[in-house]
Amino acid sequence: MKLSHKHLEYFFVLDRHRHYGRAAEALGISQPALSRSVLAAEKRLGVTLFNRSRNRVEPTDAGRRVLQHAREVTLLASELETDLAELEGRAKRKLSVVCGHYPAELTVPRALSALMQEWPDVQVNMEVADWSRGIQMLEQKICELALIELSAASTSVELHRELLNTRQVFAVVRAGHALAKSPQPSLEEVLAWPWACSQIPQRAAQWLGPGPIAAGDFNEASGNFVPKIVASSLSTSLRLVMENDIVGIAPLSVAEPWLENGRLRLVRLNLEWFRLNYGFVRDASHSPSSAVKAFMAHIRTAEEHERVRDAALRARYGMDAW
Numbered sequence: 001m002k003l004s005h006k007h008l009e010y011f012f013v014l015d016r017h018r019h020y021g022r023a024a025e026a027l028g029i030s031q032p033a034l035s036r037s038v039l040a041a042e043k044r045l046g047v048t049l050f051n052r053s054r055n056r057v058e059p060t061d062a063g064r065r066v067l068q069h070a071r072e073v074t075l076l077a078s079e080l081e082t083d084l085a086e087l088e089g090r091a092k093r094k095l096s097v098v099c100g101h102y103p104a105e106l107t108v109p110r111a112l113s114a115l116m117q118e119w120p121d122v123q124v125n126m127e128v129a130d131w132s133r134g135i136q137m138l139e140q141k142i143c144e145l146a147l148i149e150l151s152a153a154s155t156s157v158e159l160h161r162e163l164l165n166t167r168q169v170f171a172v173v174r175a176g177h178a179l180a181k182s183p184q185p186s187l188e189e190v191l192a193w194p195w196a197c198s199q200i201p202q203r204a205a206q207w208l209g210p211g212p213i214a215a216g217d218f219n220e221a222s223g224n225f226v227p228k229i230v231a232s233s234l235s236t237s238l239r240l241v242m243e244n245d246i247v248g249i250a251p252l253s254v255a256e257p258w259l260e261n262g263r264l265r266l267v268r269l270n271l272e273w274f275r276l277n278y279g280f281v282r283d284a285s286h287s288p289s290s291a292v293k294a295f296m297a298h299i300r301t302a303e304e305h306e307r308v309r310d311a312a313l314r315a316r317y318g319m320d321a322w
Helices: 003-018 020-027 031-044 063-087 101-106 108-118 131-139 186-190 234-243 252-260 290-316
Strands: 050-052 057-059 093-097 123-128 143-149 159-165 170-174 195-197 216-218 223-229 247-250 264-266 277-284
Touching: 003 020, 003 057, 003 063, 020 031, 020 057, 050 063, 050 277, 057 063, 063 159, 093 131, 093 290, 101 108, 101 159, 101 234, 101 252, 101 290, 108 123, 108 290, 131 277, 131 290, 143 290, 159 290, 170 234, 170 252, 186 247, 234 247, 234 264, 247 252, 252 264, 277 290
Parallel strands: 093 123, 093 143, 195 247
Antiparallel strands: 050 057, 143 277, 159 277, 170 247, 170 264, 216 223
16 A cells, blocks of 8 residues: 555544544545555554554654655645646636735735736735634635734644744824823723724734623634724724724824824823734645745845835834833
């Protein structure tokens, strides 16, 4: 018996779930069929790949070595198939990506414009959603790339991550809001007002204290902070802030136009830990297409431009002196 791509897939899924029953269900086969296939592969290789217990399956040292090489083989095969399809003109240039709320406002428009100038015939399918939806779309193979919060995890797909942005975000309010007049409000004072923004991941939410509070409440299952007004668009949330006594959360570059015309005011609250943490997330078992590689390159260029702009805005508004 020779090892096939099917066997490699079985190994990947079993390693991911560490349980024969759940792995078999994910593969759509019976548990005995999966067990027979793994045992046959072990016999062929002359090594034990997985140690079995009543509640847990763990790869052996030999199993980890096989998994490592199998991932490399699978990735190379995927790259070869993609390259040959593009060489023969069988694959149209397509970009399927899901973007979080912050990158959708900050760098995606610039990167997409550059991509379309480079490849006028590229077909783009982009969805703006939070990180949980981004992971779901990767798992279901609806998209090839996600540009989302990096703390998101998957239980069914091995993910490759690349950090892009860790810049600080700030609270903003309408002109005339009580918080705009305060020389140095505390976090507790800012949390005493309703917030309008996207969900805040657990890594930052843990600093906001117990809920419920006027700003929102905590999701017990995920640990995320759910604001009083969950806005699917950063620009929409800031427009709500301009007309109401609520607090918005935004990077400086997104809020800048309204800070300049006076409709928004920065709350003088400098929280070093209140930062973005997004980047590229994709299925590690597949090589990105040429369209995705090109888009990623344009995003990196746009992010560098954003870094320079953010530094200039911090200096203009005197953030580091707060």
